[in-house]
Each structure stands twice: as structure tokens, then as C-alpha cells.
Amino acid sequence: STYKMLRLARWLSLTTGLSASATVAAHAHGGAAVTVHQGGDVRVVVDCTQVLSSEASTWPGSVAFSTQALCTHEVDGFTTMKMHTGCDVGTHMDSPAHFFAHGRCISQLHAHELVSPAVIVDVRDKVAANADYELRVDDLRAWEAQHGTIPDGALVRMRTGWSTRFGTPAYRNMDSDGVMHFPGFSKEAAEFLISQRNVHGVGIDTLSL
Numbered sequence: 001s002t003y004k005m006l007r008l009a010r011w012l013s014l015t016t017g018l019s020a021s022a023t024v025a026a027h028a029h030g031g032a033a034v035t036v037h038q039g040g041d042v043r044v045v046v047d048c049t050q051v052l053s054s055e056a057s058t059w060p061g062s063v064a065f066s067t068q069a070l071c072t073h074e075v076d077g078f079t080t081m082k083m084h085t086g087c088d089v090g091t092h093m094d095s096p097a098h099f100f101a102h103g104r105c106i107s108q109l110h111a112h113e114l115v116s117p118a119v120i121v122d123v124r125d126k127v128a129a130n131a132d133y134e135l136r137v138d139d140l141r142a143w144e145a146q147h148g149t150i151p152d153g154a155l156v157r158m159r160t161g162w163s164t165r166f167g168t169p170a171y172r173n174m175d176s177d178g179v180m181h182f183p184g185f186s187k188e189a190a191e192f193l194i195s196q197r198n199v200h201g202v203g204i205d206t207l208s209l
Contacts (some may be wrong), residue, residue, distance in 0.1 A: 049090070049115060050090045056167060057165075057168070057171040058169070062089060063085055067082065067083050068082045069096065073126065116153050116154055118157060119150050119199075120137055120157050121159065122133060124160060127162070132182070134184055134189070135184070140156075149197075150193070150199065155200055155202065156202045156203070157202070157203040160183045162206045171207060182207060183206060184206065185202060185209055
């Protein structure tokens with residue numbers, strides 16, 4: 001339920017001191033993968049963002065994204081516009097202050113806290129069978145069995161495949177009672193990441209946690 005998701009977001013924000021959630025597009029979906037060569041290292045950079053438009057999915061009651069042209073090439077020789085949007089539209093990060101009056105704002109986070117090792121836990125098959133699927137400790141341990149222990153300071157991203165619904169009513173997936181259905185992190189998985197691992201935050205490709 002929405003209430004359960006908000007409780008989990010508060011739990012993660014309080015205990016990690018960093019982002020409660022990050023709406024992240026599915027790994028390599030809808031974005032270009034660029035290979036970067038740095039010295040002897042080869043790294044792949046994946047764009048995990050969603051394109052903002054008037055059709056961008058929003059939380060109920062949030063402000064939809066819109067733009068207004070202020071200057072144009074034809075009249076002014078350059079172009080600029082005004083954007084109107086809620087702070088939680090599209091790919092974003094929630095700061096601790098989102099839920100806690102004395103939590104840190106985005107501007108109070110340090111740059112080194114925003115660069116983290118990526119852990120992508122792919123549960124698309126399970127989500128396809130259950131829209132309300134919650135990431136389990138077993139999913140995290142299965143990832144570790146293949147890739148090694150989740151590194152300190154990691155951002156654990158849940159790949160659900162939900163980003164393919166972005167910009168459509170299916171992204172909210174609201175039933176006739178007004179209850180939204182989409183996957184997220186279980187409380188047990190959150191507790192594991194906090195007490196047994198040292199993560200900086202979590203991410204997901206749905207509307208929220």
C-alpha cells in the first residue's frame with residue numbers, strides 16, 4: 001500500500017541518513033550505454049534517466065511537468081524557457097528532509113556521498129508474476145553469490161522492468177479503490193542492507209519505494 005511504502009521510505013532515510021529513494025530507470029533501458037576509457041580502466045556509463053515531458057508519470061497530487069517559452073531563436077536570437085514541475089517528477093533523489101523535519105537537504109549532502117558502486121538486482125521475472133513484489137533478502141544473497149558481497153557505500157538498485165510503463169497509467173497501476181500497485185523493497189531487505197551491509201541508499205525504477 002501507499003502507507004507501507006512511505007513507512008519504508010522513512011525507515012531507509014532515517015537509518016542511512018541519505019536518500020530515501022531514487023526513481024531510477026531500468027539498467028540500460030531507454031538510455032545509451034557509453035564505454036569510457038580512463039588510463040588502463042574501461043568503464044561503461046549507462047544513462048538511467050527518464051525524459052521529462054507533459055506525459056511524465058507523477059505521484060497523485062504532484063505537479064505535472066510543463067514548459068513555457070520565454071525567448072526564441074527567431075525573435076531573440078537564442079532560446080530559453082521556464083519549467084514548472086514538482087520536485088519528485090521523473091528521475092530524482094529524495095533527501096532525508098523529505099520525511100524528517102531535521103533531516104539533511106540535497107544541498108547538504110557531500111559530493112563523495114553521491115558517487116557510489118552500483119548494485120543492480122534484477123527481479124523482472126518475479127515482478128512480471130506479481131506487481132506488488134517486494135525485494136527479499138534471498139534476492140540480495142543470490143546477487144552476492146554471483147558477484148560477491150555488496151560493497152560498502154553501494155547504491156542498491158532494484159531492476160523491475162517497471163520503467164517501460166513510464167508516462168502511462170500503468171506506471172501508477174492504480175486499482176478501482178485508488179490503491180497503487182508496483183514493486184518495492186521489503187522491510188526485511190531494508191533492515192539487512194542497513195544492519196548487515198553498509199549501503200548509501202537504494203534505487204528503483206518505479207514511482208517510489
